[in-house]
Structure formats: C-alpha cells, structure tokens
Amino acid sequence: MKNRNPFEHSYFIGYINQVTPQYVNVHFPSSTLLKSYTFEGENLNGGLVGNFVVIEGERFGFLGKILELALPEKERYELSERSFNTKDFHPTGKIEILLSFDLFEPQKIDKGLNSLPVIGAKVFVCSTEFIKDYFKNFGVKEKNKNNAPVIDLGTLTYDKQAKVQISQQGLFGRHCAVVGTTGGGKSFTTSKLVEGLCNNNSKSILIDATGEYAVHDNKSYSDNSLILIENSFFPYNRLTVSDLFVLFRPSGQVQQPILLEAIKSLKIVYCLIRDKQNYQVVEEGENVYRFKVKITSSVIEDVLIRNGCYIKQGQSTKAYKYCYYKYVSEIEDNETVNFDILNLSKQIRNECFYDNGDRWSENQDARNYGNSTSLIMRVNNVLSDEGFSKLFGFKNPSGLNVVDTLNSFIDADGEKSLLRIGFEKVPFNFQAREIMANAIGKYLLKNARESAFQESPLVLFVDEAHQFLNKKVKDEYFESTDLSAFDSIAKECRKYGLFLCITTQMPRDIPIGTLSQIGTFIVHRLINHWDKEAIANASSSGNKNTLSFLPVLGAGEAILMGVDFPMSVMLKIDKPNTEPNSGTPQFTL
Secondary structure, three states, X not given: OOOOOOOXXXXXXXXXXXXXXXXXXXXXXXXXXXXXXXXXOEEEOOOOOOOXXXXXXXXXXXXXXXXXXXXXXXXXXXXXXXXXXXXXXXXXXXXXXXXXXXXXXXXXXXXXXXXXXXXXXXXXXXXXXXXXXXXXXXXXXXXXXXXXXXXXXXXXXXXXEEEEEEEXXXXXXXXXXXXXXXXXXXXXXXXXXXXXXXXXXXXXXXXXXXXXXXXXXXXXXXXXXXXXXXXXXXXXXXXXXXXXXXXXXXXXXXXXXXXXXXXHHHHHHHHHHHOHHHOEEEEEOOOEEEEEEEOOOOOEEEEEEEOOEEOOOOOEHXXXXXXXXXXXXXXXXXXXXXXXXXXXXXXXXXXXXXXXXXXXXXXXXXXXXXXXHHHHHHHHHHHHOHHHHHHHOOOOOOOEEHHHHHHHHXXXXXXXXXXXXXXXXXXXXXXXXXXXXXXXXXXXXXXXXXXXXXXXXXXXXXXXXXXXOOOEEEOOOOOEEEOOHHHHHHHHOOOOOEEEEEEXXXXXXXXXXXXXXXXXXXEOOOOXXXXXXXXXXXXXXXXXXXXXXXXXXXXXXXXXXXXXXXXXXXXXEOOOOOOOOOOOOOOOO
C-alpha cells in the first residue's frame, strides 16, 4: 500500500481549470466523484473542505488542500435532496497548493513552489499512506531519516485513518508553542508531548504553574517532582547578583550602588571568615572578629566584623581595599552569592558613612541613610516573608535543593525522563512566581551555554507562559527591570540543545522577541483577533486561509504549522494516556 501510485485512476476527482499564484481552481466532472467510497480497504472522502489532494504535473507533483466547494450558478437552482441523488452536478472548487514533490522521488519535497500545475492537470484524492510518510520527515535532515524519533500526535481532522506522526526534531528543534483559548485542549496536547518525549527516552523539565500535571509524578519515567515551598527550595546562594536586584528592586540612581556595595562587603566577610587561618585574628568572640591585615611591610590595619557585617564606621579604607583586591574575582563574580543574606539590611546601614580618604567617618551619612530606608524595609519584608523564606531557603532550608536536583537529573543516564517543578504552592505576592521561574530559566541558560545539553538535548516546558514571560519588576521610582531568561533561551539556546516549549491562552502577551523565535506552533481554537494576529506574524506558514479555521476548531483539534513544515496540518490530537487535571468543575443541585 505504501508504494501505491498517488495518481491511480481510482483516486481521480477532477481537472484544473484556473491557475493563480495563490491557488488553483478545479472542475469536478461529476458530483459523484466527491462522495465517500472504499477502495481496496481504504475509506476515501472524495471531496471535503480541508481534504488533501495531489495534482499531476510533468516534472513535479503537487500536494494541495481543498479550501472551497461550490456549484455553478445555473445548477444551484436545480439543487434539491431528490435531484442531488438522481441528477449529475458539476461542482467547482478552490485548492491551496502546499508543496511540490519530485515525481521520480516522491519523498523529496520542496517547500517552495518552483512551478505550478497547468490547465487541465488531473486532481486526485490523496491516500492516507501517501500523506502519512510526509509527516514523519518534516524537520529531519536526510542523513537522520532512518533513526529520527517520532511522536504520535493524533489523526487528520478529516481522515481518522491518517495517523499524524511528527518527528521530535521537527516539533522542538526550533522551539515550540501550544496556544489556544481555555478548554481548547492545550493541557492534553502538552501531556501528549511530554509522554512522547518520555517514550523516546528524551529528557524534559516541566514548569507546572497550577499543578495540573501532578498526575505524572507517580509514573516510572518521572523523577522526584519538585513542589516549591512544600518539598523543595531554590537556594538563594545560587541566585545571581542581578537576581537579587530583581528581588529587592533598588532604585537605579541611589539605592543600586549602595546595595551593590553591601553585597561586596558581605562577600568580603564571607572570604575573610573562610580564610581566617591566613590572617592574624586579634579578637574573636560570639559575634565579633577583628583581623590584622598587612597592607605593606610597614602598614598593618584592622578589619572589624560585628554581627556578620563589615563595620566601616571609623575603620580603615585601606584594609577594605586590600581585601577587595585580594578577593576581587569572587566579589565581582555576579554568578555567585556567597554570603549570609540575613545580614544584608544591617550591612546596608554600615555602608552609609563618608569616605574621608584613609578612614570612613564616625558620623553617619544622613542623606544616604535616608535614601536607603525604603530599600532596607523592602529587604526586611522579603527576608521575613514566610513564603519567600521557604522558596529561597533564607532560614533553615528544608526539602530538596532545586539546583542539586536539576544537576542530578541533567547528568543522570537512567530511565527518568521527566522532572516536574510545581508552582502550585508559590504565592503571587512580591512577584515570587515570576522571579522564581526566571531564576530557574537563568540557571538552565547558564548550563546550556556551558554545553550541558549538546549530547543530550532537553526540552523545557513552561505551562501558562503568560504568567512568567514578558514580565517586569518596578522599583519605587517606576523604573522597570526585565525578567528575560526565557527570552534569552529562545534566542540563543537552539544551538546549545536546550529547547523551549511554551503553552499559553494569550499568545499576544508573549514577548515578540520570544514569539518570533518559535519555529513550531500547535494552535487550538483561537477567537481573539489580536491572538490570531500574533500567530500570523510569528509563523511563516500561518496564512489567511489556514488561520480562518481557528475559530471553528473543536476541543482537541489543532493546526500544526512551523518553519520546518512545508504545509500546515489540521489534526485531532489523541488523548494522552495520563490526562492532566484540567477538567472544568461542574455545577450541581
């Protein structure tokens, strides 16, 4: 059956009678050719809007899709239920040309159209087996066709016999987006994609915004799920300094330099206490350290640490500068936060003293201290918030360390293919969810840049992506800072083997920089004009004819389109074996 001639006479339905650059018109010699029939065990729908057809040419064949069907004006008045069954009508139709293929190598397809059908070319129903073979090869390089993993997505909407198997490379190789209004089937599609990756022993990390994918937790392919706050935390010392700026939101003109100095001072405290055996400790008590620092052969100065803070009031600036330059690489490394963050607000107070040259003043800089009071309050509020404390392990961290679990999952070669990170317990205040997701994304971005995924690519799913992407945090002066980790992943990480798959109800809320990097779209029902425009602008194959089907798609139906797909595919997604908890609560009496 697979080698059957696509231009077999039994598949014939009509002739081309008009050719334009956008579409061709077809004349059906008889309305009986459009009726469904069975040929050698295969059920064929002769002609329905949305059906695939093949058109015979001299050098190339053409694959097309029926867009419109109509009767000639004079025959419309004769149409009735009785006449349709007894008389012969001569319908016409409009066909969109999707791709061309070599007649002698049918599997060699060309996304562009080097030529068009000629007037009088024959049109045939496209058989199930002929179209199925094309789907598997979308996005796969010629040398990898024999061992490219595929994912069973579902069936064609108008032909339930035609299984749609798409190569994993074609789906995720240029990032992927699953979009559609609520109730359209996004969650089932996402679960289906996760199952497909796990069946192919490919790793994926799922950022689960609501906990609806917790049903995967007890599966053999799932690693220990991280439910933030409940059983896991992201250690604050694995945040970057820029993450701390997002967390505490210092104003740019005054507070940012003070916060940065406080962080540097606390890093010096960490280094000095760590290396205290290398210094002369002249005082060591429960909350006090005093070190002798030899700056030159004749100059020795004191460093005073009290209650975990670097004391600057009346102390030597030379000793501070000496310690700074000794540990400059650690202090200036924005990727490390090695200090006790609980001392941060106290250290900010210690920064508010004049630099008088060799020593800091004994008197506080009232202006700097006044400008810093709102920052000190924000730092204290964040550090004392129970949710933040559990989320970032500020005090007595308990549970699984997110970073350690991510590392062991990435490095493991076992059967565990899925790691779910649940955000269902993370509060919405202080923009905790956005900051946390951005920190995870930034950590994976760092790993990708270090080639952690070159040999074993990883897919990062971001559920309800509109909650995490295109987000900004503002300081008290309404200056904003972008949370751009996922935007950077979309722009950079294809070549590193870290692929992004986002799901959202509102594609218009996804940053244009991220959306423009998405190569594959699985689009469920969309009604809003701006959402459809966002998809049309981001997808190269999202033409007007294709997008016109979006408002009428049923639950579970979707249009698959993308850079690596020579044509868009309308399909019905199969239900996943593990259904997410995304059902609608029912009213009862």
